[in-house]
Amino acid sequence: MTAQDRINAYWTGRAPSYDEYQQRPDHLAVDQQAWSEVWKDALPPAPSDVLDVGTGSGQVAMVLAGLGHRVTGIDLAEGMLDRARQxxxxxxxxxxxxxxDAVHPDFPSGSFDAVTSRYLMWTLREPEVAVANWVRLLRPGGTIAVVDSTWFPDGLENASENFTEHYDPQVQAVLPLATAQSIDQTVTVLETAGLTQVTVTPLTSIYELDRRFGVAPNHEHQMQFLVTGQR
Known part of the structure; x- marks a missing residue:
């Protein structure tokens, strides 16, 4: 079993509870509104062709489609794909x-106006290879926009969530951003891929939303960041 197989197995097992949390009726509408504002500001005007890599249960892909974009979402975890398709x-x-595969998306060069991801960079193998491939998929002037945080600066073994069964040393060895100390490490990946105008935006609206409604079980309340760059 490869490291990616272990990652896929973990997220397939997590898919039902993960998706149910995303779909909680008490704050689904306000969540979607807040994230719609984040992505609207980050992306080219709709309708654009957007690839959402590591789409998971499809929450970002659905928000983007709701904004009027033509969206393709890809993932390798079958459990997440089932939810996203529904x-x-x-x-x-x-x-x-x-x-x-988010690292090697199988599309012709110049297929998209934007590539997005949320909560993928930390669990992305070969991030520099991946982002270079995303750049190849962009049309001139296209945008890459990723959302993530420094979730586990003290190591996955010290995380409040139990990753140890699937995120073993073999897996952790191929995830250079899993224990990032700063979002600047993600910035460096985008700059190394040749993107220009790379900017970091703290997502204060999402931080306040999490303060208001709470965060998922075994998660901590912390700032998330939008990192964008242009081809």
Missing amino acids: HAASMPNGPVIRRG
Whole structure:
């Protein structure tokens, strides 16, 4: 079993509870509104062709489609793909969900106006290779926009969530951003890929939303960041 197989198994097992938390009716609408504002400001005007890598249960892909973009979401965890397909099928002009590797997305060069990801960078193997491939998929002037945080600066073994069964030393060895001490490490990855105008935006609106409604079980309340760059 490869490191990626272990990651896929973990997220397939997490898919039901992860998706149910995302869909909580008490704050689903306000969540979607807040994230719509984040992505609207980050991306080219709709309608644009957008690839959401590591789409998971499809929450970002659905928000982007709701903004009027033509969205394709890819992931390798079958459990997450099942959830994402269910959501996509419920929406007119919903995202296209397909199995695909975020490190090596199988699309022709220049297929998209933007590539997005949320909560992927920390668990992304070969991030510099991945982002270079995302740049290849962009049309001139296209945008890469990623959201993440420094979730585990003290190491995965000290995380409040139990990763040890799947995120073993073999897996951790291929995830250079898993224990990042600063979001600047993600910035460096985007700059190394040749992107220009790389900027970091603290997502204060999401921080306040988490303060208001709480965070997922075994998670900590902390600042998330939007990192964008242009081809």
